[in-house]
Amino acid sequence: MVAERLAVEYPEAVCELDHTNAFELLAATILSAQCTDARVNMVTPALFARYPDPQTLAGADPSELEEIVRSTGFFQTKAKNLIGMAQALLERYDGEVPTELDDLVTLPGVGRKTGNVLRTVVFDLPGLPVDTHVGRLSRRLGLTQQDDPVKVEHELESFLPPAAWGPFSLRTILHGRRVCDAKKPRCADCVLEDVCPSSSLPRRRGAANTTKA
DNA sequence: ATCCCGAGGG
DNA sequence: CCCTCTGGAT
Structure with a gap:
């Protein structure tokens, strides 16, 4: 669910560190x-x-x-x-x-x-980088309660197919930088607002979806 | 004052 | 588990 929404929002998420090899x-x-x-x-x-x-x-x-x-x-x-x-x-x-x-x-x-x-x-192999953004957004979205990045990585990997690990990470990082930043998340501009347990926007009771991914 | 695509050492 | 390493941006 969350992964699919992010894929629609950020179809071409790429690593922004310049490199040629x-x-x-x-x-x-x-x-x-x-x-x-x-x-x-x-x-x-x-x-x-x-x-x-x-x-x-x-x-x-x-x-x-x-x-x-x-x-x-x-x-x-x-x-x-x-x-x-x-x-x-x-x-x-x-x-x-x-x-x-x-x-x-x-x-x-x-x-x-x-x-x-x-x-x-660069190797096109399964890998789910969990940085500060992936950890923060995964917790805000209710995908995990873990704080340890290794535990977050393993929990995410348990319900995401290996081919989705990398793209999910890149898209989550982009979303974390552009919308769901650490200090002042812009919930009004968030495509996941309706399924996010941490949304600051008013919403009727029980509206939040609780299913993962 | 707090955070940014963390890792290593105690 | 904790602490340290460091500069730049907001």
């Missing part, structure tokens, strides 16, 4: 932690020009890399993770980005959210 998306997604994708897209042109592949990134000078990624926040950690990620790709994966989540999450700076982004965006 899996390695670039991996680096961009590592930088996206607690940072807007627009900000990430401001630094990645210089990043990819200076370090176009795992070989060059693995040998990067930490302070030079820190200056390039500084404006994305957590810059010391992110620079260290980017170098470690590139070294791990060379040492353990022949310089290629792995496709299995269990492999992806062994890379420095890569957790389930980042791994699932890679799977659904």
Whole structure:
């Protein structure tokens, strides 16, 4: 139900982190932690020009890399993770980005959210990235009561078909940014208002639909 | 003051 | 479970 409505509203939801291959998306997604994708897209042109592949990134000078990624926040950690990620790709994966989540999450700076982004965006494999938007909207919509992103991910995956995982995540993120933002959700402009238990709009008793998805 | 496509460590 | 890491936008 909710997933279908979002599909109608955002038919072409895409990942907005600029990239031309899996390695670039991996680096961009590592930088996206607690940072807007627009900000990430401001630094990645210089990043990819200076370090176009795992070989060059693995040998990067930490302070030079820190200056390039500084404006994305957590810059010391992110620079260290980017170098470690590139070294791990060379040492353990022949310089290629792995496709299995269990492999992806062994890379420095890569957790389930980042791994699932890679799977659904560049590998066309099942992956449900649960970021702050997906967690917040899933709770507001009554799709889960969980707070832990891993538990949210598993609960959503239990009633959504694998082919819908990625698109649901991308559309939920778009809806979270445009309409259902953290501070002041615009319920009057929301296509899910009639089925949302958290809607701030007046509504007659019992009008909210309780079925999931 | 609060949030942004989090992850790692204790 | 908690805490820390960080800058930019609103």
